[in-house]
Amino acid sequence: MADVRVSDDASAPRVWVLLGEGAGGNAQMCALAEALGWPFETLQLRYNRLNHVPSALLGPSVRTVDRERSDPLTPPWPDLVIAASRRSAPVARWIKAQSGGHTRLVHLLHAQAPLHHFDLIVTLPQFRLPDAPNVLHNTLPLNVLDQARLERAAQRWRPRLADLPRPWIAVLVGGDSSSYRLDPATARKLAQQAVDVAERHSGSLLVTTSKRTRADAAQALWQAIRGPSYRYAWQADDADNPYPAFLALADRFIVTADSASLPAEACATGRPVELFDWQPRAQPTGWARGAQTALAQRIGRGLIYWGAVKPRRDFAAFHRGLVERGLVGSDSPRGRVPDDMGRTVARIRALMQTAVSPSAGDRRSRNDSPCSNHSS
Structure with missing residues (x-):
């Protein structure tokens, strides 16, 4: 309805x-x-x-x-x-x-x-x-952090995490997508990077998987995590999912590079964000990477403009934008979130x-937000 x-x-x-x-x-x-x-x-x-x-x-x-x-x-x-x-x-x-x-x-x-x-x-x-x-x-998706929701989650979760040494390093884990495959071997590499960061800062890991995280990858991740940590395996319809609390409470972030929304929400906190990137399933080639002649590039852009082709997503271009703006990296943030x-x-x-509305007076009302179930 x-x-x-x-x-x-x-x-x-x-x-x-x-x-x-x-x-x-x-x-x-x-x-x-x-x-x-x-x-x-x-x-x-x-x-x-x-x-x-x-x-x-x-x-x-x-x-x-x-x-x-x-x-x-x-x-x-x-x-x-x-x-x-x-x-x-x-x-x-x-x-x-x-x-x-x-x-x-x-x-x-x-x-x-x-x-x-x-x-x-x-x-x-x-x-x-x-x-x-x-x-x-x-540069970033139009994700907006609901600060009231984050604060409520922080109040619930702060006592549960209080015994973990700070800084708290949140590890936000995505999963398989059209561009990436997060398999057990990749999950172990992610765990090693996270452990290295935690040991370097003498802190703790706050790790959460997501809907797209495969079960075998999650298992490999849990087995490879060492040191003080809190681990959350994603569950559908879990009202107590700690993800918003991690956004509110973490001192820095490690985010997998398989989506745009996870880096965007981490960057929006204004705290340090590191990307965990790995080899995509396939990389754009030919004119899509600007490797051919100027004529080929113009033809490629024309095909995209007219909707004749759907180019493979180029997450490397998205990541370059984040790096160039100083939003990600071990010493981030060095720039303001645009x-x-x-x-x-x-x-x-x-x-x-x-544009003038011919029917502005015909408005139905309701009390709750129509997008309340679609916020991040």
Whole structure:
């Protein structure tokens, strides 16, 4: 069922947030919607088998939507749609078509569709989108730490960790992804790096795995950890998960390099962050790495712009951005965390200056936050 955030500002634009099945994208969309400060409605979309058809071929379409399991897409149409990634791109374009072109489209991460169909694309280095007037390249995901939630978690967990010597070094462990494979051998290398850091600082390790951590990798990690530590094996729907407490309490961090959200949230604390990186499954080659002629590079960028290809994610580019800004490394932080959210909000507000809501008075209300279940 769709959720709605209300506002007393009758002139505010009507905003739809198209939630998908990816927790990371959902969290970023919700954080952005909250930061804009306008009323917004979240609509949960689920997809059928047609979602595997490339967005560039589908065009504006809802043929990929499982209507029975999704929130209804009905008028009045919004002034602004916030969506993320490939699956929602045809749906967002369909909504704009239904509105007669009135709806503005803000798309996060990538679309795998011609970029000129969107009013603003907010992306990150690993997606390798080309420069364009409607493409905003950020350094970090739009994750926002809920300070109240972190403080509540810190109050619960501080007494449980009190006997461990400081500094506390949080080890935030990801797992398998489209770009990385975290196997037992890699987990043992991670454990050794963490132990070395703890011994160098005479501190303790606060280790947590995640949903993507394989059982055999977690077992190898636990067996290789030495010295004072607290270890948490991820569990679904655990209200007492110590992850937010670790973010609040740790003096420094070691974060696996397989995702963007873990480094982003660690960097947002303003404390030292070290990346644990290892060989990806496969690395971008040819024009994707700029290794061929200028003509080949232009062709490659054109193919990405038109949604004809989906390039392999280049996490090395994402990591370089963190290093260049002084956000990661043994002596980090040497730079300030960029205000990517502020930049993004400013671009959207400028975009919406010409958008007038025809139905701003039609607002439904509810007491809780529509994105409360999608925060990090």
